[in-house]
Amino acid sequence: MNSKDNTLASRREFMKVAGGVAAASTLTGLSMPAVHAAGSDLIQVALVGCGGRGSGAAVNALSTTSGPIKLVAMADAFPDRLDSSFKGLSGAVGAKMDVPEDRRFIGWDAYKKAMDCLKPGDVVILTTPPAFRWVHFTYAIEKRLNVFMEKPVTVDGPTSKRMLGLAEQATAKNLKVGVGLMSRHARPLQELHERIQNGELGEIILMRGYRMHGPVGFFESPPKPDNISDLDYQIRRFHSFLWASGGNYSDFYIHIIDHLSWMKNSWPVKAQALGGRHYRGLSIDQNLDTYSVEYTFGDGTKFLFGGRCMNGATGIYSSYIHGTKGFAVASRANDCGGPSAIYKGQEINPANVLWQSKDFSNPYQNEWDELVQAIRDNKPYNEVKRGVEASVVTSMGRMAAHTGVEVTFDQMLNSGHEFAPGLDKLTKDTPAPLQPNAQGRYPVPQPGIITNREY
Ligand SMILES: NC(=O)c1ccc[n+]([C@@H]2O[C@H](COP(=O)([O-])OP(=O)(O)OC[C@H]3O[C@@H](n4cnc5c(N)ncnc54)[C@H](O)[C@@H]3O)[C@@H](O)[C@H]2O)c1
Numbered sequence: 001m002n003s004k005d006n007t008l009a010s011r012r013e014f015m016k017v018a019g020g021v022a023a024a025s026t027l028t029g030l031s032m033p034a035v036h037a038a039g040s041d042l043i044q045v046a047l048v049g050c051g052g053r054g055s056g057a058a059v060n061a062l063s064t065t066s067g068p069i070k071l072v073a074m075a076d077a078f079p080d081r082l083d084s085s086f087k088g089l090s091g092a093v094g095a096k097m098d099v100p101e102d103r104r105f106i107g108w109d110a111y112k113k114a115m116d117c118l119k120p121g122d123v124v125i126l127t128t129p130p131a132f133r134w135v136h137f138t139y140a141i142e143k144r145l146n147v148f149m150e151k152p153v154t155v156d157g158p159t160s161k162r163m164l165g166l167a168e169q170a171t172a173k174n175l176k177v178g179v180g181l182m183s184r185h186a187r188p189l190q191e192l193h194e195r196i197q198n199g200e201l202g203e204i205i206l207m208r209g210y211r212m213h214g215p216v217g218f219f220e221s222p223p224k225p226d227n228i229s230d231l232d233y234q235i236r237r238f239h240s241f242l243w244a245s246g247g248n249y250s251d252f253y254i255h256i257i258d259h260l261s262w263m264k265n266s267w268p269v270k271a272q273a274l275g276g277r278h279y280r281g282l283s284i285d286q287n288l289d290t291y292s293v294e295y296t297f298g299d300g301t302k303f304l305f306g307g308r309c310m311n312g313a314t315g316i317y318s319s320y321i322h323g324t325k326g327f328a329v330a331s332r333a334n335d336c337g338g339p340s341a342i343y344k345g346q347e348i349n350p351a352n353v354l355w356q357s358k359d360f361s362n363p364y365q366n367e368w369d370e371l372v373q374a375i376r377d378n379k380p381y382n383e384v385k386r387g388v389e390a391s392v393v394t395s396m397g398r399m400a401a402h403t404g405v406e407v408t409f410d411q412m413l414n415s416g417h418e419f420a421p422g423l424d425k426l427t428k429d430t431p432a433p434l435q436p437n438a439q440g441r442y443p444v445p446q447p448g449i450i451t452n453r454e455y
Pocket residue numbers: 048049050051052053054075076077078081082107108110111127128129130132150151152180181182235236251335
């Protein structure tokens with residue numbers, strides 16, 4: 001099918017669906033009908049943010065088996081990113097792609113053009129840096145699209161509140177929205193959670209999470225070369241800049257913070273933290289090398305998180321739960337890698353294993369299988385509120401380290417510092433949200449000196 005045919009088909013489909021809205025509403029009294037009938041309808045997918053994760057998410061989407069599904073549009077800020085994603089996807093899942101050149105969009109308004117190729121009930125994948133999440137989600141809701149969005153979904157207080165409002169709008173429109181906190185779809189963690197609910201660990205006394213390894217991603221950034229704008233540089237190297245990503249703290253650490261909070265069935269209410277910036281050399285990023293955060297839950301239980309990006313230091317990347325009746329490994333390696341296990345005593349001792357998970361299915365695929373099934377079955381499915389809460393708890397630990405003062409969940413959510421206002425009006429001439437000083441360096445956190453905002 002060429003793109004024109006597809007556009008026409010989409011319009012016809014839209015009219016059919018739009019007609020269906022009226023009919024279904026009249027007959028059932030429901031505000032919104034099922035847009036995709038079980039298993040039969042083609043679900044069209046658009047990818048906004050064609051980087052590493054976006055391309056991976058597209059493969060997961062196209063690997064769902066509950067009915068026909070096709071990638072029909074792609075959007076990215078930069079042509080090289082879109083091209084390499086297009087080539088990679090064509091090799092991996094080309095049979096399920098119909099993305100001719102005129103449905104590959106570049107620039108700051110590319111997201112709109114890609115979503116305009118879809119009909120209500122289709123799915124858009126939002127995998128740009130998180131700063132743009134609320135902008136793209138707003139348009140997806142307007143277009144009545146189902147959404148898969150990556151974590152973190154917010155990096156500051158004002159956009160978190162905005163996203164909570166958008167989450168409600170999405171539910172009111174019967175849209176299905178998945179958030180890429182894939183721990184929640186990892187079978188070992190699901191089983192561990194159930195076993196903790198059943199009392200197998202007793203009361204939780206303490207939780208510990210670690211992500212400590214050498215510098216990865218864009219944790220560090222050399223001085224900006226002259227041949228690129230500040231805006232483009234900051235977006236391309238988003239882990240280096242707090243407005244774009246929440247820094248390495250939000251981007252790297254949210255998974256373990258999310259799944260340990262889930263095991264406790266609540267969110268920490270406050271955090272205090274230490275952090276240091278030791279070996280930064282010429283790097284102009286805003287991150288700290290080390291983060292040590294003490295999260296406190298409403299009942300006083302502590303969760304200690306350690307994050308470090310440093311070569312030569314011991315690497316640990318896993319999470320643990322201590323209970324009155326025993327000890328659990330939640331993620332044995334990486335963000336949510338199994339097997340999870342429960343032990344007698346308070347340490348890993350193979351002689352004392354009480355339970356060990358056996359499922360090794362891919363949580364990134366599980367989250368897509370479940371989202372697409374919910375779309376086809378028209379079952380309620382919206383992970384955004386939980387995604388915002390996980391993002392706020394993560395930001396709370398980060399802000400505590402960056403300011404050197406205790407930060408509560410409510411303070412984080414109600415903080416007035418929007419890192420990058422106006423991202424919905426971005427053009428190529430918009431000044432970057434962060435401006436360098438005369439030496440080409442950007443502001444870094446100064447704990448104890450700047451205490452009411454992070455920089
Ligand atoms: N769940 C996970 O395990 C996991 C893993 C990796 C990344 N992620 C998340 O996925 C998101 C993307 O990360 P990544 O590693 O794929 O980064 P990436 O840099 O590889 O991809 C991001 C893409 O978005 C594009 N982009 C930036 N701003 C845009 C805009 N306004 N409009 C259109 N395109 C834009 C970039 O050019 C780039 O191609 C982040 O939020 C990250 O935290 C999640």
